[in-house]
Amino acid sequence: MDLTLLKKLSNAYGPPGYEDEAREILKAELEGFADEMRVDSLGNILFTHRGEKGRPLIMLAAHTDEVGFLVRHIEDMGYLRLHSWGVVPNLLPGQRLIFRGKKGDLKGVIGTKPPHIMSEEERKKPVVLDDLFVDIGTCTREEAETRGAYEGMTGVFDVDFLDLGGGYVRGKALDDRAGCYVMAEVFKSLKGSPFSVVAVGTVQEEVGLRGSRTAAYQVDPDYGLAIEGTFAVDMPGMAPHMVPASLRKGPVVTIADASVIAHPKVLKAITEAAEERKIPYQFKKIPSGGTDAGSIHLTKGGVPSGTIAVPCRYIHGPASITTTEDIENTVRLVKAFIERISA
Secondary structure, X not given: OOOHHHHHHHHOOOOOOOOHHHHXXXXXXXXXXXXXXXXXXXXXXXXXEOOOOOOOEEEEEEEOOOOEEEEEEEOOOOOEEEEEEOOOHHHOOOOEEEEEEOOEEEEEEEOOOOHHHOOHHHHHOOOOXXXXXXXXXXXXXXXXXXXXXXXXXXXXXXXXXXXXXXXXXXXXXXXXXXXXXXHHHHHHHOOXXXXXXXXXEEOOHHHOOHHHHHHHHHHOOOEEEEEEEEEEOOOOOOOHHHOOOOOOOOOEEOOEOOOOEOOHXXXXXXXXXXXXXXXXXXXXXXXXXXXXXXXXXXXXXXXOEEEEEEEEEOOOOOOEEEEHHHHHHHHHHHHHHHHHHHO
């Protein structure tokens, strides 16, 4: 597997509402394969492949945004105070962040009190977002603003993509840049095929499945499929029934989560396609979280929808780990689903 596209997507800057870089990467990759390409008023990018008449129209959705941060205040001493989009506070102390300032990127670290001067009570205290601050290397508010910091500035984790070897990769935003990669590879394979597909790089999924709602209204598909990066929790200390998915066991198929119950026809097409092609797959064992299928299936009179995801460890944190094997099998399964549901 060539990691070039996945690396570009993972490294792209794109908190909710600011998905331009990931969108431009998809545009450069897929524009030449699309019968039509357009960007709507919210920032969703839509690629259309027109198939034979009479074929059902399938909407693929992979979100281009990532978990991130909003600067809500700059202290007199130059420290930044944050609002979080999709990140829980206990993951944050000591993390490196990158912000898109007025004069270019600003890098910083979430400050922590040295353990040498912590009281026992402070060591045991839960982490609260309001207590955290970001140090971008300044001592005054004026200095921070002179360097381009401002209230309303956005940020993401500062982590570079890395090939770990042995088929394992590490990177930020694999939820859902791994899904964007899968969608891109699937869409490229459609050239010359009889299937009717609109592939959408959606925006603002991490703050309420927003872009997919407006995109699905425009597309008005017969079927919807969210392509995701979902949480694999195959790690020490986990009871088997609390492991929703694992690496190297294939794409993760959702039966139900907090946003959608997969339509039986879609779910059957996914599983039968996997078994016919001998593609390994696993069911998401814990019905929590949500995907773009949650808004797609509620569009207009209703759209039968489901979700296929790449298993990724540590999503919504600084860096995730997944495998090229799982990504490639997810590409295979999405292709097989399109063929089966279109028959």
